[in-house]
Amino acid sequence: MIGLSRRARDGLTDLWLVGPASLALLVLIFVPVVAVAILSFTDYQFGARTFNFIGLENYKTLLTDPIGRRAITNTLLYVAIVIPFSMIFALLVAIGLHGMASWAAPLSRILRAAYFLPVAATLVAMAIAWQMLLHPSIGLVNTFLNAIGLPGQAWLSDRGLVLYTLAAIGIWQTIGYNMVLFLAGLAAIPGHLYEAAACDGADRQWERFWTVTWPMLGPTTLFVLVVTATNSFRVFETVATLTKGGPAFASDTLVYALYREGFVYFKAGYASAITIVFFVFVLVLTLTQFGLLERRVHYR
């Protein structure tokens, strides 16, 4: 047998370890992505025997057709609402629960579990609960509003309102997860830093927040931002179970449109174009976030 140098043997071991996973990644992700990319330039329909290359026609439709544009703007609006609110609320709740842990530990633990519940529960099941809560005539929300003298709303069937309703549910669903991440980040901040800030005369809560909490939480915040952004871009279950994109496409989103075009109308070519647009959005978002912010949140 040929004697291999130690380096070569280590190298082979590395390849052997990384090989199968990389192969699976290639077959299961890259190949489909390429296939989808190719399909997006065709008029292929599921089950059809032939297809034609139609160039950028699918993309043109998506970006010019009112329905396609609606899905894109709805998704962007949804993301733009869910990201800041779910992050700010999660951070506030995390700071509160973190502080509470020192003087009311049991209550803090109970609240922690309560906030995490929406994350643990299946959203499809929770959707039924939301449907009942938001029912225009017998829903608890409208009953409550009426009780305090405010008019009830058609939360899921008013065109101007439905997307905000879904965004609110998205926020409710995301806070718990983000809160857990922020809590872990808060727990990792050395207490001495707060004491040092206090010793230097930082006597107000917000001074300590800006001196210690916010900068030390940088890496956590970036991670939460990326996770929240990609997750909210993928919004689908609430749309599918509560509104089916309606009324009149007022709550249509990219992934729901993708599902409808691909699996209801079998327009594989068009669905592929939607997939690619979605993919590009998420990729650009993630790369910008890591590229721009990574350098600013790690202190090396």
Add this chain to the structure above:
Amino acid sequence: MVDSRGRGTSIRIRECAKTFPDGTRALEPMSLEIHGGETVVFLGPSGCGKTTTLRIIAGLESPDSGGQVWFDDEDVTALPIEHRNVGMVFQSYALFPNMNVEENIAYGLKIRKFSRGEVSSRVEEMLDMMQIHELRHRTINQLSGGQRQRVALARAIAVQPKVLLLDEPLTALDALLRERLRVDIDRLLRDLGITAVYVTHDQAEAMSLGDRIVVMSHGRVAQVGTPRQIYFEPRDPFVADFIGTMNRLSGVVENGVLTARGGSVELDEHPDGPIEILFRPESATIGNTGNSMLQGRVSGVFFLGDRTRLIIEEAGEEPVIVETAGSREFETGQRVGVDIDRDAILVL
């Protein structure tokens, strides 16, 4: 020489005890007066309550009810740390990693709303004093342990605090660096004339830095005194053992003469009965077998360069340690005589 006493804030601790919420009794009621400009070192083994006491002085912990902390004529017991105007150097440095050296030093000044000119001139002064000019734009992660310690010191004194509190500032550093920084800190404290409380478990640090040393054990003060008093007149066996090396020789006194395992020692005016005497290694000399007070057998020889440390068995119940000038050679098993300087004998 300028006498630094009298400047600086005095600290009075009155009956301060500390019980943590989990029931740990970290500190028994303790009273102590620290004069203005004095450097007091809290010395004791790990867990004896040094940090707790320091944090009570700082205002990071409040004493159990009844305890009081006074700065000069002001009762500061209820005052939180941010209003006590203390400088603190934490064991972990606790520098802000998102700020560079300059920003760390300037932080307290900015918070206290000093003018821009005052901040920058004070920062310059600190950089000069701690000799860290070339580090001013570095971030904390780019600094070595010793450099971080200098920055932490600079930050602590930048705001001209009433008192400076240091919690084991040198413990994390290697021996050589520790020695160098110790000299620097000593000079700094003398130059500033600031009241300083320094916590350490290292007796050499305590001896060289402290005007007075407070030896602590199990949440109590075992002894307060100058380094000399602590070394030569320890008040109890704990202090005697904790500071330096102490030999114990037990035996029975009869007519003023102590008879021990390896011989006898004349004592003046001690009642008859069993007794234990203490003496330091350097208070004993090696003599000739036969003429010496005690006879024993060398069981260990440690050549230390300037002197030789001998472990001698059979002189007493416990081995006796003696240090002699380095020129004479010994070997294990050799029989030697031991003479004790009678003026240096302690009986507790």
